[in-house]
Every structure is written in structure tokens, then in C-alpha cells.
Amino acid sequence: MKFSGKNVLITGASRGIGAEIARVLAGYGLKVWINYRSKPEVADALKAEIESSGGKAAVIEFDVTNEEAFIQGLQAIVQSDGELSYIVNNAGITNDKLALRMKTEDFTKVLEANLLSCFIGCREGLKLMSKQRFGAVVNIASIVGERGNLGQTNYAASKGGVIAMSKSFAYEGASRNVRFNCITPGFIQTDMTEALSDEIKEQYQKTIPLGRLGQSAEVAQAVAFLLSDGASYITGEVLKVNGGLYM
Numbered sequence: 001m002k003f004s005g006k007n008v009l010i011t012g013a014s015r016g017i018g019a020e021i022a023r024v025l026a027g028y029g030l031k032v033w034i035n036y037r038s039k040p041e042v043a044d045a046l047k048a049e050i051e052s053s054g055g056k057a058a059v060i061e062f063d064v065t066n067e068e069a070f071i072q073g074l075q076a077i078v079q080s081d082g083e084l085s086y087i088v089n090n091a092g093i094t095n096d097k098l099a100l101r102m103k104t105e106d107f108t109k110v111l112e113a114n115l116l117s118c119f120i121g122c123r124e125g126l127k128l129m130s131k132q133r134f135g136a137v138v139n140i141a142s143i144v145g146e147r148g149n150l151g152q153t154n155y156a157a158s159k160g161g162v163i164a165m166s167k168s169f170a171y172e173g174a175s176r177n178v179r180f181n182c183i184t185p186g187f188i189q190t191d192m193t194e195a196l197s198d199e200i201k202e203q204y205q206k207t208i209p210l211g212r213l214g215q216s217a218e219v220a221q222a223v224a225f226l227l228s229d230g231a232s233y234i235t236g237e238v239l240k241v242n243g244g245l246y247m
């Protein structure tokens with residue numbers, strides 16, 4: 001895959017899908033900025049791993065829900081590299097409960113972590129990329145934002161919001177040559193899905209046409225495509241990576 005840009009920020013990249021996105025994009029020659037909020041040793045280990053394979057990587061600590069810290073993080077990247085070509089808004093959380101038992105705070109915390117943080121990343125990214133007249137953003141939404149899910153009213157609202165918001169950013173970024181797209185993963189094997197019981201995982205597995213959970217690398221390759229020059233005429237798109245679970 002060919003990339004006209006040179007560097008990328010991936011939020012929540014110390015583990016799970018984010019870490020794999022960092023590995024894959026570094027493999028395509030981009031300098032990857034690995035954002036983490038806890039466990040610097042894990043982020044440092046990923047940086048070392050990427051560098052030992054000949055890639056370029058740097059770590060940057062901030063909590064995506066802290067607007068000031070997020071903006072400072074972006075400024076630090078531009079100060080270091082002179083530009084920021086791409087952003088992958090990947091950081092996210094769940095806090096599952098049936099709606100009748102869900103406290104308002106359980107709802108707003110997930111909205112803040114998944115949707116508000118993504119808004120900050122898109123808005124600040126658009127400011128920087130508009131000046132360059134070049135850039136692309138990929139937001140990691142979810143199949144749950146497309147079809148809802150039992151016990152996930154908060155998560156579904158946040159991810160559905162990410163999808164609608166990305167399309168709106170796509171309108172606003174288009175005249176400045178800044179593209180915004182979404183990926184909607186289905187069930188991907190990470191710590192997030194590890195938290196589900198074996199029974200629930202088996203139930204889901206039976207309903208997935210490709211007959212298995214997805215791997216982080218399969219999401220990462222889709223992210224790479226949407227950032228690459230090969231997707232230069234694609235904006236406001238939602239790319240499902242779900243094994244056919246929701247078509």
C-alpha cells in the first residue's frame with residue numbers, strides 16, 4: 001500500500017486492536033505515534049518491537065478524555081515531525097449493563113471515552129490537516145453502533161454517534177482534502193471480548209458466517225487501506241470488518 005503521508009497517531013495503542021494497527025502501519029513505512037494512558041512499559045515494549053523490525057515509532061502519553069492533554073499531545077507530535085498526516089481514533093471502553101440498571105454516570109462515562117474523545121481527535125486533526133491541505137482520519141466504531149446490542153445502550157449510542165459524526169466531519173473536511181472514514185469491527189479477539197463468558201462467545205461464533213472471531217490484524221489492514229492513497233476517493237464511508245455478522 002502507498003501512503004503520501006509520513007506519520008500517524010493511534011490512540012489507545014498500547015494493546016489490543018490499537019497495538020496491531022501500530023504494527024501494521026509501521027510495516028507500511030509510517031512513523032507511528034503510540035498513544036497510551038497507563039502502563040508506559042507496555043507502550044515502550046511495542047515501540048522497541050516495531051523498531052527492532054526496522055519501523056519508526058514514538059510513544060505519547062495522554063488520556064483521550066482530557067481535552068487539554070489531547071491537544072498538547074497533537075502539538076508535541078507536530079513540533080517533533082513538522083506535521084501529522086493521519087489519526088486513528090481507536091481508544092474506547094465498555095461498561096455493560098441492562099439499561100434498567102444503568103446509572104446515568106455509566107452512560108455518560110462511555111459517551112465521554114468513546115464519542116467525545118473521538119470528536120476532539122477529529123476536530124483538532126481537521127485543524128492541523130486543513131493547514132496542510134492533506135490528511136485522513138479513521139475512527140474505530142463498532143458493529144454495535146450499527147445494530148445495537150443487549151446490555152450496551154451506552155456503548156451503542158457512543159459508536160452510533162461516532163459513525164454519524166464521522167460522516168459529518170467527512171463533509172467538512174472534503175474541501176480541504178481531509179478524509180474521514182469509520183471501521184465497524186464485529187467480534188475481535190482482544191481483552192475487550194475476553195471479558196465475555198465462553199458461553200456468550202460460543203453463541204456469537206455460531207452466528208458469524210465466517211465461523212470465527214476476528215483478529216486485530218484483520219481490522220488493522222482495513223485501517224491501513226482507508227488511510228492509504230488507494231482510498232483517496234473514499235470519505236464518509238463505513239467499512240464493516242465483522243466476518244459477515246451484520247451485512
Ligand code: NAP
Nearest residue numbers: 012016017037038063064090091092142185187188190192
Ligand atoms: P482493549 O483491548 O480494551 O484496548 C482498549 C485500548 O484503549 C487500551 O489501550 C486502553 O488503554 C485504551 N484506552 C481506553 N480509554 C482510554 C483513554 N481514556 N485514553 C487513552 N487510551 C484509552 O480494546 P480493543 O478491543 O482493542 O478495542 C479497540 C477499539 O475497537 C475500541 O474503540 C473498541 O470499542 C473497538 N471495537 C472493539 C471490538 C472488539 O471486538 N474487540 C469490536 C468493535 C469495536 P489502557 O491500557 O490504559 O486501558
